Amino acid sequence: MNQRKINELVDDNYVYASVLYYFGIKFYDYSEKTLEQACTERGLNVKTVTKKLESAKTKEEAPLLLNQYPVDLIITYLQHAHYLFIKEKLPYIAQIIQGFNADHKDYNVIEKDLKFVFPLFVEDFIHHIYEEEDTLFYYIKTLDKFINENKGNISHVYYLMERSSLQRYAIEHEEHDDEMQGIRKITNGYSMDDKTPLHVKVIYEELKELEKSLVTHAHVENEILFPKALMLEKEAKNKFSQKVGFN
Template identity: 45%
Template sequence: MEPSYILHTKLKELVGVHCNLAAPLHFLGIPFYRFAENTLQEICIKRGLDQKKLLLHLQESQKQTVVPSYQSLSKSSVDVVINHLKSTHMWFIRYRLPFISQMIQDIDSQLFNSPEIAEDMKIIFPEFMEEFIHHIYEEEDTLFEYIRKLYKAKQEGFMNSTELFYLMKRNSIKVYAQQHQDDDDEMAGIRYLTNHYQLPAHASPYMKVIYSELKKFEEELMLHSCIENEILFPKAKALEKAVVLKLTQASKLN
């Protein structure tokens, strides 16, 4: 995008075409829907902002973030996989979810193509967000913590056999995996409400951004879930099996 186009186009038109600019503008303190009729140049002049720095920030925000590939994670230790998953959790909690939530709560439903859907989303999304964040913290405190203790026990032997035995008696990778499969489609309700994020003809910029962000979040969530199901759990099961073998061998020596 040409700098002159970015600076001189009304925000509702700019973001209506380039939905991915909505989030970086939001975190710069420029929610596009509050300045819909203004250009970025007008906002910069009014607020005393450096136009070149703002453009540079927007350009940087459009670059792809380098993250470990599925292939590299599949070859990594379980500890590295957990670190990646926790990092993704933090991204969801600090950036993706707050932005979507603020957008949904702030949008005037009359400026949405479907006011009824907008009002329903204002009820449904906060409930989804609360449950999702609770699930994330619970997963880190139980599943991830258990796997990390197994990993340390195998690598360093830091736990005595009795402590390890009772730890494994209280936890099970098989049970965690089944629970994860049962909770795997957390966005089903939102997807149904939005008709799989299908936009109507002549959708408003507000609707375009919200649907785009919801779809992007679901895609990220699906990849995240895939890494857990196809990489983390198989590694964790193998690790648990190795620790059971270690315990069995230790019991024979006593």
């Protein structure tokens, strides 16, 4: 592996590109260098880098059994996913798109469109994440503490329930479920063949994996979190009704 060129390694497994990126090796800047040469130029221990590359495999989503877990752990899982999107996945994809120099008649327009659209997608997506954590997740966690831990200011909980609506959140959430539709259109559904340039392959593979992650994320929210949250909301309403009845 040490004596193979960077472009050969990445062509074998596009995941290597992201591993090298976190070592400071942009695959397109070192494409004709061997791994050993690139590590030497970066002052890296080639054995350390090789070991990390050898442990890298094609990205796969782990099976999700989150429906068996309580609401607070599901939200923790989703918040961790948000962190990975913001701190790792999106910056890496943005970097390889920014470093994309098509110089190819079939991809010149795609290059310009991606460089324009992807930053807008990232900005909108991050705004959506922060808004979701500050409103939806906060509301659900408040309901969870009120019902399952008997904690929380009853007036505050009542105020949140009057102001919030899980049904409205669910409808708004569905509108964000296909956020990558425009990017799919630009890339013709991430269409690739044997003649597709390596840089394009890496970008498309990463975009495909991002979309798969977003689909999984949306599934957890729509099919697991929302039903549990609706049950909490129903229990909270019943609890308030009982208190009013007693009074």
